[in-house]
Structures are given as structure tokens and as C-alpha cells.
Amino acid sequence: MSKLTLALVAHDHKKPELLAWVKQHIDVLKQCNLVGTGTTGGLIASETGLEVTRYKSGPLGGDQQIGALIAENKLDALFFFWDPLNPAPHDPDVKALLRLCSVWNVPVACTPATADLVITSPLFLSPDYKPLKPNF
Numbered sequence: 192m193s194k195l196t197l198a199l200v201a202h203d204h205k206k207p208e209l210l211a212w213v214k215q216h217i218d219v220l221k222q223c224n225l226v227g228t229g230t231t232g233g234l235i236a237s238e239t240g241l242e243v244t245r246y247k248s249g250p251l252g253g254d255q256q257i258g259a260l261i262a263e264n265k266l267d268a269l270f271f272f273w274d275p276l277n278p279a280p281h282d283p284d285v286k287a288l289l290r291l292c293s294v295w296n297v298p299v300a301c302t303p304a305t306a307d308l309v310i311t312s313p314l315f316l317s318p319d320y321k322p323l324k325p326n327f
């Protein structure tokens with residue numbers, strides 16, 4: 192069975208929440224290929240020992256690199272704890288990344304509660320479950 196590829200991304204004020212969530216679900220996450228934006232990926236790798244492929248930091252293009260994975264059908268889910276209370280200089284990139292999840296029907300969780308529900312779904316690791324992909 193091929194491993195799922197998951198992206199982990201958090202804005203600065205949300206990084207502690209994402210780190211706590213990763214630690215809580217480490218047994219499932221260990222079974223997946225993990226990618227992340229630069230700072231988030233580095234933090235998760237150093238704090239948990241998980242292997243994380245790191246792209247550029249979000250403001251420097253990391254969100255767009257993850258968006259490219261989605262457009263190439265190489266990402267199975269995005270866990271993106273974005274910050275609703277602080278403006279980001281790269282807000283258009285954030286919006287573009289979330290938009291591509293909708294375009295390509297990629298599961299995206301933006302809060303710990305949603306992320307809990309996604310990762311504990313019986314469908315999550317099921318080899319029989321493949322989300323429908325649009326037929327462009």
C-alpha cells in the first residue's frame with residue numbers, strides 16, 4: 192500500500208497548536224510521507240523526530256510549492272492552521288492554496304477540531320478510499 196502524502200503548515204501564532212496536534216496523532220503521522228513549509232516543517236522535525244520534507248517558508252513561496260503538489264495530484268491532505276487574527280504578507284498565496292484544495296477535492300483541515308476528525312476517520316488510512324477527482 193502506498194503511503195499517504197500529507198502537508199503540515201501553520202502560521203506563527205498557530206505553530207504551538209499544530210505541534211501539539213502532531214504529537215497527539217504521531218502514530219498515524221508516522222505512517223505517512225510528510226511535507227511542510229520551511230519553518231513549520233523544521234519545527235515539527237526537530238520537536239518530534241518525524242521526517243518532514245521542507246519547502247520554502249510560506250512568505251517565500253512555500254504555500255505555492257504545496258499548491259503545485261496539489262495540481263500534480265501528489266498530495267492527499269492538507270493540515271493548515273492559518274491565523275484568522277493576524278494579516279499575512281502573503282495572504283494571496285494562502286488563499287490560492289486553500290482554493291486549490293477545493294478545485295482538486297483535497298481534504299483540508301484548518302483547525303485542530305477538524306484535523307482530529309479527518310485523521311481519525313476510518314476512511315483516512317483506508318486503501319479503498321480515494322476522493323473523487325474532477326475530470327478537467
Ligand SMILES: O=C(CO)COP(=O)(O)O
Nearest residue numbers: 228229230231248249250
Ligand atoms: O506562512 C506559512 C503558510 O502560509 C508558513 O510558513 P512557515 O512554515 O515557513 O512559517
